[in-house]
Amino acid sequence: MGTVGAGTDEIAGEQGQLINVAYRLLGSVTEAEDAVQDAYARWYALPRSRRDEILSPGAWLTTVTSRICLDVLGSARARRERYVGAWLPEPVPDRTEWPHAGGAERTGPTGPADPADQIVLDESVTMAFLVVLESMTPAERVAFVLHDVFRYPFAEIADVLGRTPAACKQLASSARRRVSAARAPVTAAGRADVVRHVKEAWETKDIATLVGLLDPAAVMTADGGGLVGAVLRPVEGGARIAQYMVAIADKAPGLELLERSVNGAPGLVAQRADVVMTVAAFDVSDGQVARIWAIRNPEKLRPWAREG
Incomplete structure (x- = not known):
């Protein structure tokens, strides 16, 4: 009191x-x-x-x-x-x-x-x-x-x-x-390993490896808020998500992927010229990614601005 x-x-x-x-x-x-x-x-x-x-x-x-x-x-x-x-x-x-x-x-x-x-x-x-x-x-x-x-x-x-x-x-x-x-989360270390492998496969545009890392029933949801380009409906299925991720990489030369904690869990940050463009959070189950949440709305990325 x-x-x-x-x-x-x-x-x-x-x-x-x-x-x-x-x-x-x-x-x-x-x-x-x-x-x-x-x-x-x-x-x-x-x-x-x-x-x-x-x-x-x-x-x-x-x-x-x-x-x-x-x-x-x-x-x-x-x-x-x-x-x-x-x-x-x-x-x-x-x-x-x-x-x-x-x-x-x-x-x-x-x-x-x-x-x-x-x-x-x-x-x-x-x-x-x-x-x-x-x-x-x-x-x-x-x-x-x-x-x-x-x-x-x-x-x-x-x-x-x-x-x-x-x-x-x-x-x-x-x-x-x-x-x-909801599924019980795997350990932070287990999540970090899967997210790291996703990053590596995404950087090399390795669709086959991405498909193996994604649950066949995985869902990817993006939030652009109408301010930046983002898929308006969830992308469903590991194969479709892998193709979508590689297509994004093709359209965004110079995009740098960083392993970062997102809300206390292993995630990825995509930035170009030190400006954060996307923050991706992952739900991992049984060694595969079950959900991806990609936040692209710049109004929601202000806390990620790198200063100093």
């Missing part, structure tokens, strides 16, 4: 936790930052006497941030129906992998300048996990993320959702079934 009359430093110190909660709820760094900024604005809009009465500012900010995210999720369906092509979550880099990317030096007056730098990279932010979260109702997603990921009690989640603790427990249970239905 916090202390009465929490200071500015204590309030600012909650920002990282709030960004982590909001990103998992929304799958968007930009929207997560907006939600957290909105929550802080509401905090500072409270009369000083009201703020002094709040024993745990962190819990208050988490509740408000979660409610804001719930509202955003409620309107997301209509917005994504207008989105050009498939909508994918924003990918998050591991700054430590980028030479001269700034890392811990990229700080502002209250912490890291880029909210993506504050996101803890673990299994709860892998692209496969976030895509499963996208299949949930807004209430399921909030209940599951707050309880199963951040260990908030159902009594507090009930305050966020405006439902009983028992109802929130049911929502989390329903969400949990969706998650458990």
Whole structure:
């Protein structure tokens, strides 16, 4: 619990936790930052006497941030129906992998300048996990993320959702079934080996090897947001995906592929003249790639800009 009359430093110190909660709820760094900024604005809009009465500012900010995210999720369906092509979550880099990317030096007056730098990279932010979260109702997603990921009690989640603790427990249970239905991920080392082989085969335009690395029923989804060229519908089948990947390589001379962590899992970054063009996340099962998510929308690639 916090202390009465929490200071500015204590309030600012909650920002990282709030960004982590909001990103998992929304799958968007930009929207997560907006939600957290909105929550802080509401905090500072409270009369000083009201703020002094709040024993745990962190819990208050988490509740408000979660409610804001719930509202955003409620309107997301209509917005994504207008989105050009498939909508994918924003990918998050591991700054430590980028030479001269700034890392811990990229700080502002209250912490890291880029909210993506504050996101803890673990299994709860892998692209496969976030895509499963996208299949949930807004209430399921909030209940599951707050309880199963951040260990908030159902009594507090009930305050966020405006439902009983028992109802929130049911929502989390329903969400949990969706998650458990997805394949269990292989080890990070196993994924890295497969992704490395994909990179090598892609660079040499070796279709036969790519086909062997891809599950026959693999699916590739691209997100260009209507801002850059990207296939509007998922490409299905290992053979078709391999041909598509080689066709991309033929059309993009000078494209450099880098092995990088994407949302905490082995992935690939395609760049040209040091500008990131595509970030690809992979779901690996039984030694083969089952899913590829290629994010090309430049608005979602801003955290990947190399600086310094």
